[in-house]
């Protein structure tokens with residue numbers, strides 16, 4: 001049995017969950033249309049150059065912020081909630097103590113906000129409070145698209161999963177699943193602070209690069225409705241992968257690309273994980289493994305295309321595996337020519 005990285009069960013401060021993202025976008029009106037009409041996010045506020053949105057179950061002011069850019073669209077910040085402002089004070093003291101640069105910044109609609117980067121170079125944002133409003137999850141007559149409920153998790157590609165993960169495990173993140181090549185090389189890790197399998201997921205590829213974020217939806221018919229609307233509004237080709245079920249058995253899913261190529265997953269409520277004896281599940285990576293239990297694996301774009309993380313320096317892993325893509329899967333299934 002391999003030795004996966006270990007969780008620090010007495011972390012220096014209390015991170016509670018993956019909570020919010022800041023992206024840049026080239027056409028704010030088009031992106032707003034995608035996220036409101038297809039995903040069903042609700043606009044909290046907007047200016048000429050920024051749109052703040054949230055899911056229908058969220059009381060927070062924003063789980064997704066889009067800022068207008070004329071340059072390459074990027075992910076500016078990957079946000080996590082801490083429980084209280086005291087945790088931000090503890091976080092600053094912790095990062096000072098271990099020699100990691102961090103600084104408090106002013107962010108609209110948010111309380112005290114601490115910026116720091118993880119070991120891999122992912123630009124993070126820690127916050128305890130935002131402005132709040134009432135939930136609208138029961139106001140079904142106002143819902144659009146998938147009526148996305150809430151931000152759930154992120155996936156980031158990194159060249160060394162174990163090194164990148166240790167930053168989070170030291171801060172109390174637990175492991176739901178991990179995958180190894182050979183005896184002990186960890187190439188994928190699912191880590192969480194809330195009660196489901198994922199707040200932050202790392203996969204081994206060149207990085208750090210932002211792969212996708214996931215919004216939870218209530219039921220499968222919300223996904224179907226989102227795809228129907230996407231087709232009607234000219235976003236049909238934005239569907240990249242799915243529907244499928246993750247190999248870990250946690251959730252149904254689809255992946256879409258927004259107008260700038262930022263990848264968003266819609267998923268149904270995932271397995272609950274809380275108990276101390278609910279220990280990490282280990283998976284052995286084998287050649288030709290298919291992560292979709294329903295057959296069709298992701299296309300090459302899913303493995304290769306990502307959102308740049310602002311300011312991050314990209315490095316490659318020592319060994320890069322070749323993914324089992326949809327293109328390979330279909331090629332192998334081509335009918336043999338008749339004699």
Ligand SMILES: [Fe+2]
Pocket residue numbers: 153154155212213214265
């Ligand atoms: Fe995901």
